[in-house]
Amino acid sequence: MDLKTLDGNKLIEKIKAQQEMLKSASERQGQRPQDRKSKDEMVHSFMISSMMSQIQMASQRNVIHQSFIPPAYRPSISPLAELRPIFIRDLQLEIHHRGTYLLLKAITPASRMNAVLVIAEDERDEAIMVEIYHQETEDVREATSLIGNDAVLLIKEPYFKVMASGEYGLRIDHLSDIIFVDQTNSMIPTAWRTGGNILETSAESLKLSGHKAVRRGKYWESITMYTRAIAHERATGEEIEVILRNRAFAFLKTQQYDAVLTDLGYHPGCNLKFSEKALYRTAEALYSLGRFSECLEVTRRLHIEFPNNQQAIVMLDRVQNRCSEQQAGTYKFKQLQLDAKRLSIPQLDYATYVGPLEVRNSEGKGRGLFVTKAVKAGDLLICEKAFGYAHVAENSEESSSCTLLVNTETERWFMGGHANLLRTLAQKIHKNPSLAPSFSALFHGDYEGPGTREVDGAPVVDTFLVERIASLNVFGCPPDSSLHTHQRIIQNENIEEKPYQSCGIWIKASYINHSCVGNVRRAFVGDMMIVRASRDLEADTELAFTYKKPSDETAEANKKFLKTWGFTCQCSLCQDVQDTKESVLIKRRKLLRELEKTCGAFPFQLAKFERLLKDVDKTYKQPANIVPRLGIWAPYMLLLRMYAAEKTSREVLVGVENILNSLGFVVHGVNSTSTAFEIVQWGVTQNHLVEVFLHARDAFRTLQLPDDAERATAYARLVFKIVVGENDSFESVHGI
Numbered sequence: 001m002d003l004k005t006l007d008g009n010k011l012i013e014k015i016k017a018q019q020e021m022l023k024s025a026s027e028r029q030g031q032r033p034q035d036r037k038s039k040d041e042m043v044h045s046f047m048i049s050s051m052m053s054q055i056q057m058a059s060q061r062n063v064i065h066q067s068f069i070p071p072a073y074r075p076s077i078s079p080l081a082e083l084r085p086i087f088i089r090d091l092q093l094e095i096h097h098r099g100t101y102l103l104l105k106a107i108t109p110a111s112r113m114n115a116v117l118v119i120a121e122d123e124r125d126e127a128i129m130v131e132i133y134h135q136e137t138e139d140v141r142e143a144t145s146l147i148g149n150d151a152v153l154l155i156k157e158p159y160f161k162v163m164a165s166g167e168y169g170l171r172i173d174h175l176s177d178i179i180f181v182d183q184t185n186s187m188i189p190t191a192w193r194t195g196g197n198i199l200e201t202s203a204e205s206l207k208l209s210g211h212k213a214v215r216r217g218k219y220w221e222s223i224t225m226y227t228r229a230i231a232h233e234r235a236t237g238e239e240i241e242v243i244l245r246n247r248a249f250a251f252l253k254t255q256q257y258d259a260v261l262t263d264l265g266y267h268p269g270c271n272l273k274f275s276e277k278a279l280y281r282t283a284e285a286l287y288s289l290g291r292f293s294e295c296l297e298v299t300r301r302l303h304i305e306f307p308n309n310q311q312a313i314v315m316l317d318r319v320q321n322r323c324s325e326q327q328a329g330t331y332k333f334k335q336l337q338l339d340a341k342r343l344s345i346p347q348l349d350y351a352t353y354v355g356p357l358e359v360r361n362s363e364g365k366g367r368g369l370f371v372t373k374a375v376k377a378g379d380l381l382i383c384e385k386a387f388g389y390a391h392v393a394e395n396s397e398e399s400s401s402c403t404l405l406v407n408t409e410t411e412r413w414f415m416g417g418h419a420n421l422l423r424t425l426a427q428k429i430h431k432n433p434s435l436a437p438s439f440s441a442l443f444h445g446d447y448e449g450p451g452t453r454e455v456d457g458a459p460v461v462d463t464f465l466v467e468r469i470a471s472l473n474v475f476g477c478p479p480d481s482s483l484h485t486h487q488r489i490i491q492n493e494n495i496e497e498k499p500y501q502s503c504g505i506w507i508k509a510s511y512i513n514h515s516c517v518g519n520v521r522r523a524f525v526g527d528m529m530i531v532r533a534s535r536d537l538e539a540d541t542e543l544a545f546t547y548k549k550p551s552d553e554t555a556e557a558n559k560k561f562l563k564t565w566g567f568t569c570q571c572s573l574c575q576d577v578q579d580t581k582e583s584v585l586i587k588r589r590k591l592l593r594e595l596e597k598t599c600g601a602f603p604f605q606l607a608k609f610e611r612l613l614k615d616v617d618k619t620y621k622q623p624a625n626i627v628p629r630l631g632i633w634a635p636y637m638l639l640l641r642m643y644a645a646e647k648t649s650r651e652v653l654v655g656v657e658n659i660l661n662s663l664g665f666v667v668h669g670v671n672s673t674s675t676a677f678e679i680v681q682w683g684v685t686q687n688h689l690v691e692v693f694l695h696a697r698d699a700f701r702t703l704q705l706p707d708d709a710e711r712a713t714a715y716a717r718l719v720f721k722i723v724v725g726e727n728d729s730f731e732s733v734h735g736i
Ligand SMILES: C[S@@+](CC[C@H](N)C(=O)[O-])C[C@H]1O[C@@H](n2cnc3c(N)ncnc32)[C@H](O)[C@@H]1O
Pocket: 364, 365, 366, 367, 368, 442, 443, 472, 473, 510, 511, 512, 513, 514, 515, 565, 566, 567, 568, 569, 570
């Protein structure tokens, strides 16, 4: 679909029509369709539409791919031995055929659209369309590598339905519901066997075929060859050991790190009497799984035993850095910024640091994250590498296509990276089941998972659980380096905070509950989330940040937004909105609108602006350090800029005090020469506070108060650190 030729309304209409069609299909539940196309017709129209889609994909820019998530259904958790075979003619519409499996052979090349599609036949010579969702993208694994010529597919507990295209077909959402059956498997009917009797080929020649595939970069194919070689009845123990080492390499290349460790016989505490290659591959797999201390041990062993191994020297340096980041939270933030800028997809090579924090129960909010000891404003609490990350380049040629994901059950629509994120997460835990527990433990509302992790020795991945976790724990993040974004915000007052399309899952940070007031702030550098305390916190305080930035004007919109997360915020701000008479809220909004109008009027009426601000201020009853006055800090900011340009330093300091007070700060010494300038209680940290403190610094300097000026500079740096995540780049942004 071309964004340029389709306006928003038409797109919505089209999607709604498809949604309706899918809904009405549910009324046909149990039917055996009589109007199915013949096998030849099916193949013919499939070949044409897949050719058309390839041409479209190559020529179109600004493409929106739509994808519909059907009502949730559970993955198959039955062992294959307990399932009975069925055939295409037995299939009933909109039914999950529990207790059965369907054996099919591909009769067309696989094609990639929203899913990987193929036409396949059963043993009774009937054909059907198969749609396999959440597979890797074409650049990672070609559709034709997933389903090669004559591939045999076993679909567990098949789901037969009307597709968004109106055709009938099988929809496979769970990665574990499809088994790609190897030609050596006795389940394959004789008529479907290809390439002679593979088992008669020797293990050696199968191994060599595996090597050949590796040389061509066909790692999946090599895994098939090596697996056949290992299973070969005449393969010797020695041969198997060598082949396992080779297969481990192919597993490494396809990001199946758990399998690398299994093939090499690694487990924590094992004796590392490995070959040079095996040690290095073990180290690489452990590194990719984020198991840095184990990786360090293996790399040290490699370095000791093979001191001339140059890769080991490089790896040792890398992993030592990761360990110190993980243990002490020491990061070279400038380098992180540079890396994020350099990479087209800013997935950074750093470890996660978690400060003095603990997950505990939080009354009325499920679990929450608490500090185990007192911390100061600006302290680093988390610097976390994304567990899953989907990058969407904005304002560039690359941004020309994106996916709109429509959940037909919850009716939630996700634009941007969400669809990619879902695939990334499902693939990651499917390939590396050891990573599943920490992800699956994240909040997933009332959705119940499959209750089992493995069947027939293979991992079970419930895509709907992944989707639910993703939608309740996802955070949007800027596509580029945070420094860049904050620089823009700091320099341009009117910049709108538009929702980010890049997004990700950060496991530790996912335990932080929402509060409109908040006591920590998150910032991003590439796919790293940095969480810092935005005020001093006593031990055992629960962390909270805003899922959506609140403002007086948008209290209702915020409430609605938070409802999509399934809760109502009870923070002091929301409580105050509830406790304030509607007439007062209406008056406040009216005054705020008048203020806005006055802003744009020429000539600017300063006296009127100041009067209106005082009137808005009077609509708040609670002290600002209890209920921050979010409606007025921005107009005060405008005044401060005017004062800084035209008025005396004393007046500038009054402007500074007004902003800080409205945001709930309690400060001493802004307006006095005898008391030192000091924040005694932190309020809500806004990005613009950096500028506020810099105005304070200039005013103090003019008033010959160098100590206060220095303290103001220190606060500017501290706020910069809180909002940007680091202050190594403070000088370059503020030219100091
Ligand atoms: C990202 S998770 C936060 C961790 C979650 N509380 C847990 O138990 O894992 C988001 C979910 O936490 C809950 N939550 C977050 N902030 C809350 C708040 N202020 N009040 C009530 N529930 C909240 C909601 O159920 C929300 O969908």
